[in-house]
Amino acid sequence: MRLFGREAECASIDALLEQARAGRSASLVLRGEAGVGKTELLAYAAGTVPGALRIGGVESEADFPYAALHRLLIPLLPGRERLPAGQRAALEVACGLADGPPPDLYLVSLATLTLLAQGLPGQAPQVCLVDDCQWLDRESLRALAFVARRLHAEGVVLLFGLRADGDDPGLLAGVESRQITGLAPPAAAALLTDVVATPVDPALAARIARATGGNPLALTDLAQELTPEQLRGGAALPDPVPVGSRLEAHYAARVAAYPPATRTWLLLAAANTGGTADQLVAAGRVLGAVPADATPAVADRLITGLPAATFRHPLVRSAVYGGATLAERQAAHRALAGQRLRQAIGMTAEQELVWRHPELVAWRSGPGVRESVTAALAVFETLTLGALHGWTRFSLAILDNAESRYSAARDTLCDLVELGRPRRYAGALPDLVEAALRCGDRPTARLALADLTLAAGVCDSTRATGLLERSRALLAGPDEAETHYQRAIEHLAGGLGHGDLARARLLYGEWLRRQRRRRDAREQLATALAMFEEVRAEAFAERTRKELRALGGSVLTPVPKADETALTPQEAAVARLARDGGTNAEIAAHLYLSASTVDYHLRKVYRKLGVRSRRQLRASLHD
Incomplete structure (x- = not known):
């Protein structure tokens, strides 16, 4: 198996396996986004040690207590007769081999540790590979985390793969972890070139590597979706670069579960290349979305910072944009273009x-x-x-x-x-x-x-x-x-x-x-x-x-209504520029007004806000 740009990660895994052969145990959590290569690194470990125990989380079984642990321990269960009676009874109930009340998690965890320490006959070291931990049932993950924190001299290696962009309940806290990031540009370009039969333009390969953040899954998927002419650099790539069907399905499913206003805000942020946060906020008002609507995506760490809404990874932006309909994209671009024009000409x-x-x-x-x-x-x-x-x-x-x-x-x-x-x-x-x-x-x-x-x-x-x-x-x-x-x-x-x-x-x-x-x-x-x-x-x-x-x-x-003490849009524009240090002449040039009109608006602003100077304005006016 050939892994591009993963020499350091493979060396770390090799060192853990070598320690286990010498009788020292180890555990490690590989954390990273979807498609970054965690599964391939676990596969590398499996290929190095034949007979390794290996399972992956299954989302549909996440609500079944001990389902994952049962699958992992199936080859070791014949050795349960050597377990202490309390541990054996708890483990048998957990794995559905005996009837009884819900087992004690502590006893189940101890039984798992004992079974792994016993290992399979002739198997040294004993390697357990657990992928997609975000989909394991809670009881299994807690038991395995218990084991990982107590391994010492059993000759056991326990490797976990955990998606970093999902909800992390913190059950693996205390277990050593390593962040798996995207490939460096040279390695990403090499992977792209390796998976296609068409020559790849070096500059294009570098651009794709940047656009995908070096995500191997995105690179391999994209290599199959681009035309030979695009790969040679003879045809332009779409912007944003598509992420590939598998990653797109992953991120699109998450975005699709958000409320409509959240999806609108994310789409505007994805389309707002080179735009400002003010333009994003103004375009959001046109389409009925405000920064607070992005809270679910912030909580899921798809974006950071509001209202600027920076995508955590280029692939998230691409998936959001690619998952929108043509009409939705056009509406977003129209709204953003209108705000850019408005800002360019000083339109209120x-x-x-x-x-x-x-x-x-x-x-x-x-x-x-x-x-x-x-x-x-x-x-x-x-x-x-x-x-x-x-x-x-x-x-x-x-x-x-x-x-x-x-x-x-x-x-x-x-x-x-x-x-x-x-x-x-x-x-x-x-x-x-x-x-x-x-x-x-x-x-x-x-x-x-x-x-x-x-x-x-x-x-x-x-x-x-x-x-x-x-x-x-x-x-x-x-x-x-x-x-x-x-x-x-x-x-x-x-x-x-x-x-x-x-x-x-x-x-x-x-x-x-x-x-x-x-x-x-x-x-x-x-x-x-x-x-x-x-x-x-x-x-x-x-x-x-x-x-x-x-x-x-x-x-x-007519007597003004109480809410008419609020600033009009033109007054607010003048007030913000004055607060930020603009002179009357500068404000007039920016808003296409005369200096006397700016002075008129400022006097009204002072009266409405109860201030007498620009210095007081800075303390009273907030966006």
């Missing part, structure tokens, strides 16, 4: 919501938001990110409509929408109808309405119909407008478009006020204001308040 969480839901820039707008979003447009243009560039402009046009800047909104939307060919930005047509009509450009409003009519007919949804009716109301005459507004409210009330419905009531209330129907107008506007304030749609809420003030009377300013 609030801004990211804008690109997912463009109306939020108007709903959540505050000092500096328009400025920061506008600054990001130049970044998107430079990076040729057309989709983000377009949706960001759409969001700013909605804000223009909310602030009654109708000409600016019309100009932006006309650049986005190809009138006469409603396609990608058909969702912007209702805003274009409103903006064009309010700035006196009725022809553009009519063209946009015609396109919206076509698009709504294709879409055939209650929301599309509601938006169409709202837009028709804007262009309708006094005798028809109210009917369209009421139809719009009816359709939009049956869906999830909270903002669309609130805006329909706002437009209806504005129309009613101009018709001098003050009571009806107040009813619609008050309802719209409550809806806007409920979701913090401040820009539209302020527009609604102006309409209510025009009706006479006072308009109450």
Whole structure:
């Protein structure tokens, strides 16, 4: 049997066997991960001493008391007649050779020690090899550990193989152990070359050795799964490198038993090559996983350190990634890519919501938001990110409509929408109808309405119909407008478009006020204001308040809720950078804000946190 890179381990085993031939006993636990070569080292010992007693743990028998001990001692049981009566009786019950109450573990252990010391006739030394100890029943392992700790001058060698990545109850404590690690790169490359018939590119062999951590099982499995072209270096390897079917099944089975959120976190960590812990945490939020979800994997020692989540071994990362479905991998990569882009351009969480839901820039707008979003447009243009560039402009046009800047909104939307060919930005047509009509450009409003009519007919949804009716109301005459507004409210009330419905009531209330129907107008506007304030749609809420003030009377300013003392995402980003020593100018450059806006946010942070300086901020703000 040829073992690559195990000269030191084999020498240690040879020394133990030689001591046993001289009458001195020894025991040793070989610890290591799955596939690292423990079984092969035990096989080496078996090949050196014919007649060695050898068993391996069987997972399905782990709940049967003394099952493993019985299998090990079968060849020695004929010699039990020479045991003391108490030991013999306990051992016979343990091995199912006699009836009786559960035997005393101490007596069973002593009987085992005595039998091994007696040995088989003509067998010297007596060698016992016990593999996969993690699957032995507890009673057998305790008895064998008892024996191992008491061997002295019987000429017995007891070698254990224990998987280090499983649960270790510590039953072998006090027995000398040796950690079996992966092969060194030269030995790993030599093994890889030995098991394939195709020449292996030396640089590729070194890379595979690093990727597998020198795990022999992974190397031999992988050698059979790669194509000759890949082995010659003519084709790229996948990343991460596959671990081979046997190890993959081992680790995949462990991962599959975890809760979904734990598996999601592990997959994100596996896909986050070269990424940061912050990006991992942010991507986890997108997919509904947080660092605490990784606790089971940390407890099993598959990963270390949170939130960075470093895999204990490259093979674990490969197995996690390989065990995920294509859709799961794609979702993980999308989430991570989004966070890397967000970090690269200084995007805050609030801004990211804008690109997912463009109306939020108007709903959540505050000092500096328009400025920061506008600054990001130049970044998107430079990076040729057309989709983000377009949706960001759409969001700013909605804000223009909310602030009654109708000409600016019309100009932006006309650049986005190809009138006469409603396609990608058909969702912007209702805003274009409103903006064009309010700035006196009725022809553009009519063209946009015609396109919206076509698009709504294709879409055939209650929301599309509601938006169409709202837009028709804007262009309708006094005798028809109210009917369209009421139809719009009816359709939009049956869906999830909270903002669309609130805006329909706002437009209806504005129309009613101009018709001098003050009571009806107040009813619609008050309802719209409550809806806007409920979701913090401040820009539209302020527009609604102006309409209510025009009706006479006072308009109450909402009292902030207790939880609104929490930092907004933008405030939190500014606070973290300030805490870490950033000047206002540096923070402004990082977040695409002005220094005055940074100062504004810092003052709000100080007030909310009850501090007065950056020094106090460092003591008060924690991630």
